[in-house]
Amino acid sequence: MARVVIMGGGVSGHTAATFAKKWLGNDHEVVVVTPNSQWNWIPSNIWVGVGQMNKEDVVFPLAPVYKKAGIDFRQALAVSIHPEGKADSDTPYIVIESTKEGSTGEKEELTYDYLINATGPKLNFGATPGLGEGSQMGTHTVSVCTADHAVHANEELQKTFDRAKAGERQKILIGTGHGMCTCQGAAFEYIFNIEHEAKKAGVRDMLDIKWISNEAFLGDFGMGGLHMKVGGYAVSSKLFAESLYAERDVQWIIGAHTSKVEAGKIEYELLDGTSHEEEFDFAMLIPPFSGVDLTAAAKDGSDITSQMFAPNKFMKVDAKYDAGAYENWKASDWPETYQTPSYKNIFACGIAFAPPHLISKPMSSPNGTPINPTPPRTGMPAGIIGKAVAHSVCDLIKKGADAELHKASMAEMGAACVASAGKGILNGSAAAMTVYPVVPDFEKYPGTGRDTDYTFGEIGLAGHWIKHILHHMFIYKAKLKPGWTLIPE
Amino acid sequence: MKNEEVNFAKNDQFNLTMIPGKFARGMRTCKIWQLFRFAVINVKMLIVVSKSH
Numbered sequence: 372m373a374r375v376v377i378m379g380g381g382v383s384g385h386t387a388a389t390f391a392k393k394w395l396g397n398d399h400e401v402v403v404v405t406p407n408s409q410w411n412w413i414p415s416n417i418w419v420g421v422g423q424m425n426k427e428d429v430v431f432p433l434a435p436v437y438k439k440a441g442i443d444f445r446q447a448l449a450v451s452i453h454p455e456g457k458a459d460s461d462t463p464y465i466v467i468e469s470t471k472e473g474s475t476g477e478k479e480e481l482t483y484d485y486l487i488n489a490t491g492p493k494l495n496f497g498a499t500p501g502l503g504e505g506s507q508m509g510t511h512t513v514s515v516c517t518a519d520h521a522v523h524a525n526e527e528l529q530k531t532f533d534r535a536k537a538g539e540r541q542k543i544l545i546g547t548g549h550g551m552c553t554c555q556g557a558a559f560e561y562i563f564n565i566e567h568e569a570k571k572a573g574v575r576d577m578l579d580i581k582w583i584s585n586e587a588f589l590g591d592f593g594m595g596g597l598h599m600k601v602g603g604y605a606v607s608s609k610l611f612a613e614s615l616y617a618e619r620d621v622q623w624i625i626g627a628h629t630s631k632v633e634a635g636k637i638e639y640e641l642l643d644g645t646s647h648e649e650e651f652d653f654a655m656l657i658p659p660f661s662g663v664d665l666t667a668a669a670k671d672g673s674d675i676t677s678q679m680f681a682p683n684k685f686m687k688v689d690a691k692y693d694a695g696a697y698e699n700w701k702a703s704d705w706p707e708t709y710q711t712p713s714y715k716n717i718f719a720c721g722i723a724f725a726p727p728h729l730i731s732k733p734m735s736s737p738n739g740t741p742i743n744p745t746p747p748r749t750g751m752p753a754g755i756i757g758k759a760v761a762h763s764v765c766d767l768i769k770k771g772a773d774a775e776l777h778k779a780s781m782a783e784m785g786a787a788c789v790a791s792a793g794k795g796i797l798n799g800s801a802a803a804m805t806v807y808p809v810v811p812d813f814e815k816y817p818g819t820g821r822d823t824d825y826t827f828g829e830i831g832l833a834g835h836w837i838k839h840i841l842h843h844m845f846i847y848k849a850k851l852k853p854g855w856t857l858i859p860e
Numbered sequence: 861m862k863n864e865e866v867n868f869a870k871n872d873q874f875n876l877t878m879i880p881g882k883f884a885r886g887m888r889t890c891k892i893w894q895l896f897r898f899a900v901i902n903v904k905m906l907i908v909v910s911k912s913h
Contacts, residue, residue, distance in 0.1 A: 610878065617867050617874035618885075755912060784912035787905040800888055803901045805908040825908050831888040833898035837905075859909045 373399045373768045376465065376483040378449040378665075380405035380433055382413070382750050383721025383757035384489030385849060386860060391761040392442050393856065399768060402443040402481065406470040408432060410849055411518050414750060414789075415842050417560045419521035420655070421528060421568045423794045426518045429842075436850055445481070446471040449490065449663075452679070453480075454714045455670035463716070485764045488686050488719040489757060492660035495549075501632030502548045502658060511632050512548070512654040515561055524655060528565065531653040535574035541652040544637070546583035548656030550628025550742040553593045555584050556749070558657050559612075560791045566619050567793025582616065582623040583639065583649065583656075585742050587734055589613050589623055593744035595731045597806050598819040599827045605819065608828060615792065615802075615830065624649070626734065628742045629656060644737040660745070662686065662723060678713060685725035687711060688718070694727050702782035702812035704728065709760050710776060716767075720760045721753040730810055750845075751786045752809055754860030755779050782810040785825060789838040792830060801834030 375395070377388045380403050392401040409430040418424040437444035447467040454463045464482040469475055494516050496503025503509035513524035535541045545562040547555060562582055569575040582589075590596045590612030597608045616623055626642035636650050662684025666676045680686055688711055691704040704727040711717040719725075726746045734743045748756075759779035766774035785807035792800045805827055811820020819826075848858040864881055867874045880888075887893050 613873070613877035614879060617877045618864075618879050620867055620870065620874075622871065622873060751909070751912070785908040786912075787908055797891075798889055803905070805905055807908050807911065825904075825911065827904060829897065829901060831897055832891070832894040833901055836894075836898055837901060859913060 373484040374402060374482065375399065375485045375487065375764055375768075376402045376404060376481060377487040377489055378404050378465065379489035379491055379721070379723065380407065380410060381489065381491045381721065381753075383491070383723070383753040384487070385410060386754045386757035387487050387489055387720060387761040388437075388442055389440060389851060389855075390758050391765055392440050394761070394765040395768065397441060400443060401441075402445060402483075403433075403437060404445045404447050404449050404465070404467050404481065405433070406446065406448040408434065408446050408471070409518075410436070412842060412846050412849070413516075414838070416515045416518055416521040417557060417564055417791060418794055419518060420513075420515040420524040420561055421564045421794075422525040423564070423568070426522050430518050431846065431850060440851055445469075445479075447479070449665060450478070452486065452665060452667040452717075453670075454486075454667065454679075454717060457670060457672070461670075463714075484716060485767065486717045487760055487764065488665075488717065488723045489721050490663045490665065491722045493663045493684065494658045495661045496658040498659045498661075499549045499629055499632060499656075502629070502656060508658075509632065511634050512656050514658065515557060515655060516554075516658070527653060532569065532572050532574050534652070535569075535577035536572070538577070541578050542650055543578055543580045544583060544649060544651035544654040544656075545580070546624075546656060547585050547627075548629045548632065549659035550585045550640075550740055551745050552585055552657050552659045553745045553747045554657045554660075555586055555592050555744060556747065556788065556790055558582075558584065558655065559592075561655055562621060563615070563619060563792040564794065566621060567795070567799070580621045581649070582621055582625075583627050583629065583637075584623075584625055585627060585744055586625050587642070587732065587743065589616060589625060591731055591744055593731060593747040594806065594809065595811060595820070597804070597821060597826050597828065598823055600823050605823055611828060611830075626742055628736070628740050632656070640736055640738065640740055640742070642734055642736050642742050660722065662725075679711065681725035683725065686719035686723055688724045690725065690727040692725070692727055697733055700728060702780075702808070702810055702814065705780050705782045705810050707778040707780045708763060708776040709756060709779070710763070715772070718760045718764065720756045722748045724756075746810075748781075749786055749788055751788075751860055752781055752784060755784055758860055780810075782808050782812050784808055789834055789841065791835060791838050794835065794839075796836070796839070798832070799835035800830055800832055801838045802828055802830040803834035803837055804828040
């Protein structure tokens with residue numbers, strides 16, 4: 372009997388675990404280690420952040436779902452990986468620390484035959500002075516990265532609306548809290564949902580709403596933007612993104628590294644090297660991501676963390692990490708199997724794997740400050756990669772070490788994204804987009820890097836209906852309700 | 861007065877981009893048109909999803 376341990380119960384880890392258990396049945400063990408007791412449909416957190424959904428609408432407890440599936444659930448934080456075992460045993464294991472009430476802090480060694488790292492991002496608030504400490508959000512700004520953060524964000528937003536109703540003009544600042552953030556899409560959704568709610572609340576004319584991000588152009592979204600065909604023209608997403616901002620009276624600051632956050636004010640550096648300040652009454656700034664604080668040790672106890680993890684703490688896999696300058700980047704730099712090079716029984720999926728480099732063009736100021744988005748790993752790619760990794764692990768178990776691994780390169784898959792611009796079944800809107808492939812392949816698609824027959828974007832009520840349906844559909848799937856495997860990632 | 865064009869004058873950023881007119885904005889929430897677009901977008905997404913699996 373083999374044991375597959377999955378660290379992380381988010382979109383990618385949960386997908387990997389549930390499919391692994393489905394394919395392995397009761398012949399083998401599947402264990403999920405995750406510090407959270409609940410699963411969170413993160414794309415809907417922005418609606419919690421504007422009071423259009425409650426926390427209960429976007430989370431559900433994992434324990435009953437895993438019990439139903441026959442998955443061993445350990446509510447714990449993974450602390451360290453020991454891929455070679457220890458002095459008196461060759462069996463690889465991880466060390467986990469319980470986060471469950473009643474046993475918080477208790478450590479345990481969990482052996483494995485196969486390990487899947489799906490730990491997702493560390494919300495690295497501490498990377499920007501004043502934004503927070505370590506992975507803890509500070510007090511000057513809000514966040515929509517977790518359901519609890521989003522609940523708090525809405526509380527603060529409503530206070531802002533109340534002040535506006537009382538006649539006090541309010542400055543709202545939304546965007547990225549560091550020069551190397553990703554997740555611009557979530558900030559995009561939040562700013563336009565705030566704008567939409569402000570109109571409904573009758574306070575829009577008392578708000579100055581401004582965007583700040585590290586993108587070189589609006590519509591970059593961490594993937595270098597996209598080109599779509601509109602009215603017979605192939606056009607950059609920049610044009611439509613700027614159009615929406617202008618239409619909704621949202622000014623923008625781009626090419627910015629938020630360098631410091633204080634009460635009511637941020638300092639930022641632009642790509643031209645100049646520094647500026649921006650005041651706010653309410654601000655949501657996405658923190659930069661890093662990998663979680665996992666370490667790794669060899670059999671003799673020596674530290675091998677830097678061998679297994681990139682400096683950004685994401686786990687190295689089968690990517691080309693020495694691709695060099697932007698001009699040399701190729702689609703083939705991106706990983707296919709997500710297997711770690713040093714240990715054939717360890718994989719990393721979702722946000723946890725280390726990308727070979729950015730997707731967007733690298734930029735830095737004359738001061739040497741990198742100001743460019745890092746690559747996003749949205750829900751669809753994260754789910755597809757998790758499923759492919761689970762499939763590989765199951766084949767290795769059932770067919771042996773020579774089994775062919777499954778591939779899921781982001782340069783050979785597309786993504787469907789829906790970015791909400793306001794919730795409302797009759798008056799909402801969202802930008803429905805597809806990109807194919809996610810990582811541009813300029814050799815295969817000269818000019819745009821993508822197939823413009825399968826890359827498109829459109830804003831309207833239909834997009835909102837789709838996003839709302841996806842909310843219910845993916846929570847249904849994650850709860851493993853009847854027919855869940857029929858819903859694609 | 862064309863309210864939808866007012867924002868062009870607010871700053872250079874807005875002045876140099878495109879802003880949808882009344883018809884384009886109206887179509888975004890026209891239920892019949894959006895029902896049609898719902899079907900079309902879903903087909904497009906399903907094609908991309910199937911190419912990705």
